[in-house]
Amino acid sequence: LIYWEDKNFYLEHEFISLTDNFIRAVILSKQSVTGLKVPVSEIIAKVEPGAQRPEMNPDLRLWLESMEESSKKLKKQS
8 A cells, every 4th residue: 555545546567577586676656545425534443543545645645646647538539
């Protein structure tokens, strides 16, 4: 878990080879929570009391910006 907002949380996954501990891939994923009456931050506080939301790292920021740009292109085509 690398970051969260009111309705979303973001995970970073690393695929590491067992033979040489080399990181073969890094994947960022966005999980959206729907239908809840409480923000994600409250859920995290119950699971991990005292947890502080980290700063958004540059990789995540750039990834989110790229998804936003892709969405804009798709909206223009509609």
